[in-house]
Amino acid sequence: MTGSTPVSEIGERSLIKRLSGIFNNGCNPDVRIGSGTDDCAVVDISGDEYLVVTTDMLHRKTDFPLQMTPWQIGWMSAAVNLSDVASMGARPIGFLSAMGFSKDTDISFVEEISRGMDDCAKFCGTSVIGGDIDTHDELTITGTALGKVKKSELLTRKGVRIGDKVCVTGFAGSAGAALHAIEKNITIPGSLLNKLLTPIPCVNEAMKLASSGAVTCMMDTSDGLAMSLHDLADINGVGFRIYESMLPVHEDLGNYVTSDPDEQTDFALYTGGDFELLFTVSPDKLEEARAACNLSIIGEVVEQTVGIRIERKEGTDLSINRKGYLQLGD
Structure with missing residues (x-):
C-alpha cells in the first residue's frame, strides 16, 4: 500500500496523539479528561468524587529484565498502573489484569506473577478485582487500575504557574543506573537494584500532596525526568530552569x-523507571508540601521563551533534551 507509515517511524507519543483525536470526540459528558492528555482518564461519578482509570501493557522482551523473578514481574505489572493513579492524587480502588502466556508456561510461574501483582495492590491499599487469561507467543500483561479522588483534590498535568517550584520525590536515575549496571555486569546494592525490579508507587505521598492544596500540577517520572518536564512544558506553555546541584541522586x-x-546527571535526567512524582508547588505553600512528604526542590517554572534548561554545577547553562524511555521506535 503506497503512502503507508509504520508505527515505528512516529513513536509512542505521536501515535497516542493521533489515536486520541479519534477517541476524544466529546460525546460523553461524564468524561472530564479523556485519552492521551494525562496519566489517567477522569470520569465524573458523583457530586464530590472523580473516578480515575489507566491501563498499561508490558512485554517480556522490552519491559521485564531477565533478572526479574515471576513475583517481581507481577509486582511491576501492578506498580506501573498504580503509579499513574497516584499521580492524580487518587486512592486506588481496584486493579484488573489481562495476562497472555505461552501454552507451555509452568503453572507455578503464573501463580508467582499473580502473587506479586496481588502484593503490590495490597501494598497500595487495594486488591486485584478481575481480568483475563489467554495464550500468547510472548509473556504479555495488560493492567488496568482504578482510583477515586475528591474533585477538589484532583491533580493533573495542567495548572503550572510561572514562579512555581519544581519538586520530585525520592531519587532520580536509580532505576536507569541499575539497568545500566545489569547490562555492564556491574555489581550493585539493593538500594539501586530494587528501584528497577520492585518500584514503589508513591500512593501515600501523592494523596497527602493532593490534600495539602500546595500542588499546582503533578505526574509520575516513569518515562524519565527530562521527558516528563517536556510533557508538562507542552501542556502548560511554560519553561523550566533546573539546577544540577539540586538533583537528588543516590x-x-x-x-x-x-x-x-x-x-550521573544523564542518569538522573534521561533514564526512566523510577516511578517517582514530579510536581510543581506554589512558593507560598512550600511548607504545606514539605509536611505532606519528603521532597527535593530541583528548580522553578519560567517563561516558555527560556525553554527547558539545566544550570550545571560549574555555571554553564544547557538545554534539557526531549529524550527518555519510549517505545515504538523512539
Whole structure:
C-alpha cells in the first residue's frame, strides 16, 4: 500500500496523539479528561468524587529484565498502573489484569506473577478485582487500575504557574543506573537494584500532596525526568530552569555505577523507571508540601521563551533534551 507509515517511524507519543483525536470526540459528558492528555482518564461519578482509570501493557522482551523473578514481574505489572493513579492524587480502588502466556508456561510461574501483582495492590491499599487469561507467543500483561479522588483534590498535568517550584520525590536515575549496571555486569546494592525490579508507587505521598492544596500540577517520572518536564512544558506553555546541584541522586549511583558527574546527571535526567512524582508547588505553600512528604526542590517554572534548561554545577547553562524511555521506535 503506497503512502503507508509504520508505527515505528512516529513513536509512542505521536501515535497516542493521533489515536486520541479519534477517541476524544466529546460525546460523553461524564468524561472530564479523556485519552492521551494525562496519566489517567477522569470520569465524573458523583457530586464530590472523580473516578480515575489507566491501563498499561508490558512485554517480556522490552519491559521485564531477565533478572526479574515471576513475583517481581507481577509486582511491576501492578506498580506501573498504580503509579499513574497516584499521580492524580487518587486512592486506588481496584486493579484488573489481562495476562497472555505461552501454552507451555509452568503453572507455578503464573501463580508467582499473580502473587506479586496481588502484593503490590495490597501494598497500595487495594486488591486485584478481575481480568483475563489467554495464550500468547510472548509473556504479555495488560493492567488496568482504578482510583477515586475528591474533585477538589484532583491533580493533573495542567495548572503550572510561572514562579512555581519544581519538586520530585525520592531519587532520580536509580532505576536507569541499575539497568545500566545489569547490562555492564556491574555489581550493585539493593538500594539501586530494587528501584528497577520492585518500584514503589508513591500512593501515600501523592494523596497527602493532593490534600495539602500546595500542588499546582503533578505526574509520575516513569518515562524519565527530562521527558516528563517536556510533557508538562507542552501542556502548560511554560519553561523550566533546573539546577544540577539540586538533583537528588543516590550516593550509591556514584559509588557503584559511575563517578563521572556528567554521567550521573544523564542518569538522573534521561533514564526512566523510577516511578517517582514530579510536581510543581506554589512558593507560598512550600511548607504545606514539605509536611505532606519528603521532597527535593530541583528548580522553578519560567517563561516558555527560556525553554527547558539545566544550570550545571560549574555555571554553564544547557538545554534539557526531549529524550527518555519510549517505545515504538523512539
